[in-house]
Amino acid sequence: MPLDVADYLSLAVLAGLDSVFGGIRAGVERRFRSDVFLSGFLVNMILAVVLVYLGAVIGVRELYIAAVVTLGGRIFLNLSVIRRHWLERHPASGQK
């Protein structure tokens, strides 16, 4: 694997992770749409890669941080929503 690709691949993985969690969240909220999910997966990934490339080109290497912060924050948000849904479906015994 060429070293140049490493930066892009890492951020693409992060974008993919975000999309997958978003899809799970939409699934548990019962408003999942495959077209939205797939296009979101691809477009987010491409966008993240473009962001890193743009940063390298215009000399603002830290531009990738924007993508990392946004995607990371959304992953946590989606996870928290999924967790709540899980807890509503399987309430703890004390809350019954």
Added chain:
Amino acid sequence: MAISTADEAIPSPGMPEDAASAAPAARHHYPDQSWVWYVTALSLALGVMLALAVRTTAHMNSAGFAYARLGVSSAVVGAWREQSVQQQQQLAELNNKLRDYEGRIDERIKSVEGLKKEFMLFKAAAGLVGVEGPGLKIVLRDSPKDPLPNLDPEQLSSYMIHDQDLNGLLNELKAAGAEALAIAGADGKEFQRIVAMSSARCVGPTAVVNGVSLSAPYTILAIGNARNLRRALEMPNGFIQTRGLDVLQMIVIEEDTKLALPEYSGSLSLKHARPTPADE
């Protein structure tokens, strides 16, 4: 209304989550669990990418790029690559220089060995090392014949070996091309090498060569072309005939294929002569 993934991820502000989740479920009529398959498929794809990313990162770490995560752009990697190429070129140049120097050292060692050989040849020529080779073994002795009666003292003395006989013989041998000469006295074993400063002098009944007293019969070793040396001595009106050595049976000449001559054992110190500085 098209909902993007990004829209899905952001909770609608001020809206109860129950309402947000209930409304779309009613609107779309997808099978309940179909989303699981999509998510699973993409998770698998994501897993492959994740594995690639992990491998690449591990590769970078092992290659010494531990700090080079996203902060390093492809431009920087390119610069490093260029630097690496330059350094490899420098390395090659330095290696070439090293080889060059090694070659020069080899040459110098060869020239030193050549000098050593030359030096040994000089020493052999000067008589400072022992030498061996084919040549003549000559014995000079006082005449075994009884002197003829009524001889005057001068004629009587020709029955005996004198220093002029020795010096004459040595000179004759040198002139004939002898490359190394040595002389021994009666014992025939303790040879004195004849060098540039050697001479034979009669002191009483003995001859002094290199400061060592020798007595007759004398044995002279001469390395050179044995036949030439012999002819030079035996030629008509040559050294032997003019001195009458053959008639008086005072000389015995033997040819030998392997004579061994010792090195000069006397002093080499020069009191007056100094080497002339070589002009270059």
